[in-house]
Structure formats: C-alpha cells, structure tokens
Amino acid sequence: MNPDATSRLGPLDPDHPDARALMALSEAYMGALYPAESNHFEPPSGLRPPQGGFWGLWLGDTLVGCGGVKVHTPADEPAYGEIKRLFVLDSARGHGAAKRLMAVIEAALRERGVTVARLETGIHQPEAIGLYRRLGYVERAPFGSYAPDPLSLFMEKALA
Numbered sequence: 001m002n003p004d005a006t007s008r009l010g011p012l013d014p015d016h017p018d019a020r021a022l023m024a025l026s027e028a029y030m031g032a033l034y035p036a037e038s039n040h041f042e043p044p045s046g047l048r049p050p051q052g053g054f055w056g057l058w059l060g061d062t063l064v065g066c067g068g069v070k071v072h073t074p075a076d077e078p079a080y081g082e083i084k085r086l087f088v089l090d091s092a093r094g095h096g097a098a099k100r101l102m103a104v105i106e107a108a109l110r111e112r113g114v115t116v117a118r119l120e121t122g123i124h125q126p127e128a129i130g131l132y133r134r135l136g137y138v139e140r141a142p143f144g145s146y147a148p149d150p151l152s153l154f155m156e157k158a159l160a
Helices: 017-033 097-111 126-134
Strands: 007-011 052-059 062-072 080-088 116-122 138-140 152-158
Touching (some): 007 097, 017 080, 052 080, 052 097, 062 097, 080 097, 097 126, 116 126
Parallel strands (some): 080 116
Antiparallel strands (some): 062 080, 116 152
16 A cells, blocks of 8 residues: 555445455455354444444555444443454555544544444454554453453453
C-alpha cells in the first residue's frame, strides 16, 4: 500500500462482492491457523443496522480492508460493541489501515452511547494482538456466548 495514494474510508454493505471477497480471504487465513471450532465468523447480516455496522478502506478502487461491529445489549450488563471481521490485505498491512478501521468503529460506538468495545482474536496473530494492545485493549475473560478456548484471546476497551 502506497501511503501517498488516495484512500477512502466509509460505510460498506457487508454483502458487497468486494467485502465478501475480503471476508473469504480472512476465513481462509483463519482456517489455516485454527480449527473450525475456534473460528467465530459473524455472518454479514449481523453487521448491518440496527445492531451492527461495517466499514471499508479503499486504496484507489481497491478495497484493502474492512471491519465491523455488532452491538450486544445483555440484560445483566451495559451494552457493548463486539469488533468483528477486521481484515486487511497483506499489501496494505503496516501502513495504519487496521488502526484507521478501528478508529471509525470505536467512534461509531461512542456516537451510539456504547462505552465498551470487546473482541475475540486468536493467539497465533501477534500483529493483531499488538495492535489491540497499542489501542488500549486489555485481556479479559470470555464474554457473551464464548466458551474458554486456549486458542482465543478475549479483550476489551473502555470507550469513555
């Protein structure tokens, strides 16, 4: 990714063919790292309003990254946003694409009044874990319907 090239970050339909192609690459990548029971892919329908949102990052006419959020409203705790489907093409990594996507996702949660962001990631993704830690995410116990998994790392960040 040429950092001087024109880029655009904005809302994206998770069913758009380019989004589906990135999600398929992500699923193939995760499938090579983890067994099926350790992969937790959110279907595109879960990333649409009113409970969700999805964004893309384009470099010129090429979609190079995407990410979404699903808002959960459990009865026993405040609402939280779960970061889902964050993926950036190899060619765009290391230039701030994931950081930009995370910033727009967190801003959208704040606008909705959601004060906590959570995520599940795999232990074999040190770059992703490093990014989340640099952005202020800290480890926590499994949340929602997740069961403990030695291949998963659960994290959260206060968005106040």
